[in-house]
Amino acid sequence: MTQPTPISTLTDLKAALQLAIGVELSTIPVYLTALYSIEEGRNTDAAQTIRSVVMEEMLHMTLAANVLNALSEVPSVEPVTFQGHEGLVPVPGYPLDSPLISGIGTLRLLPFSPQAVDGFVRIEHPLHGAADVAEIAAGACGYRTIGEFYGAITLALKDPAICPDSAFQHRNQVPDTQYYGGAGHVVEVRDRASALQAVRTIVDEGEGLPPEHLEHEAKKVTTEDRLRSGWQMYSHYARFRELQTGRRFRTGQLANEDPEGALLLVDYGAVHPALYVPRNGDRADGPEGAALIEFDLAYSGLVDGLYRAFSGEPQALPRAVHAMHELRSRAVALMRTRIPADPAHTLCPRFSYLPLGDREKQARQAVELREQSR
């Protein structure tokens, strides 16, 4: 059996963490597309479940950034070279075939549907749906699962030959006071121990779960993951399995069993029929095309704001949160808007990160498209 490629230099470790920020970011649009496609006030349990996972993915993104910052590297959207592979882009585009982790499959932006939920379960399954890790073909970077990727990061962080104690500094940390509304806590990284704790939080809550956790209780909740509201967070995998099967886990059930508790009322009919069309797709012209471009501009600004917040500009974070609220309104508006050439479907936000140099042109195009239709 092939072993995951170890990370052997500090440069590669920093590159891995840059990409880890992107891995966490890459799941968020996938989940948000499903969440925002749910009609107002419908599927409240499903929406709550998806939303809770999104909150934690944002936490994980922050944690990865805190670890990277502690190693004196500024989080950046620029491509990195990792394990000898050049030009790996942290910020994802869709559909996404991860250049980093081969088992995760293609990430697509889909409205809330059985197909979408199957994809969620696959992302969050420790082996991404495979029965054995050996079944997964190793990709270019040598990682088959997110767990293997974070495992390699953990080993490197533990190794003083790769990062000596002096490599850790308490700098540019996003504090826990900035995080609310989700389970878990932001760990400020100041040394090796807190760096490992930050990575462990990512792994415990989410996709990097070790396979043996499938033999554990599905609803096992750590104290850290108990919200003040009393809502208890178990692993993303268990939460999405509940959605997939339409049933809750009973206390004491194992994560690899089929949930046998109460029905979780899921109505795939109460969903906007959003259809993702890539950016150079030709189906949305006119004001609908403008609305899609405006969403991409708002999303790009939000991503930039987050990276600024991760780079020692703490005041950028509250503004990025405001941008998230605005993005939600924009996404919902798109999903209510029928595609003129395909009225059975509505617009789907593209979550396309626009290069800085292209934004002015895109903004002008959006204004022109709107003006033409008036």
Place this chain on the structure above:
Amino acid sequence: MPNGTSPTSPPTPQQIFTDLSAALTGFDRAELAGTGLVDTYYDTLLRIIGEREAGQLLRAAAEALETDRRHHGNEALEAELIDSPRFGPVVVSLIKLWYLGSWYPLSGRYRDVSGSTADDVEHVVSAQGYREGLVWAAAGAHPMGAKPPGFGSWAEPPYLPPTL
């Protein structure tokens, strides 16, 4: 073509209603569709003035919009609808409906001529109507108590979209 119709097929009543609403409000069809209220407000119009009168209004609107499209102006809409004693009060209430989410009753003078229906009283058409009122977008603000923009956002200036 508006709403993606082919040149041969005449616009549906809902399409005419959308185009009329766009011309009356200054928001384009995508912005109106984004509120999720086109169907609700179409139904409201029919509920208040009845299908027969709505049919007359939409016929007049389709003709005026077509004329204005050919001449790149809005004179026909003004003359045939806004200044018309028959349709003017209705389209004014329609503008208020889009902006404020409430139906405002037609004037006494209108009722003297055209009669009235039981529904033609001031009422909030739907909770979503309040949240999606165009007044908030026009002011670069958000509806109080809904669509929360995030803690501390009150410290930021209102945002208005760019224009050419």
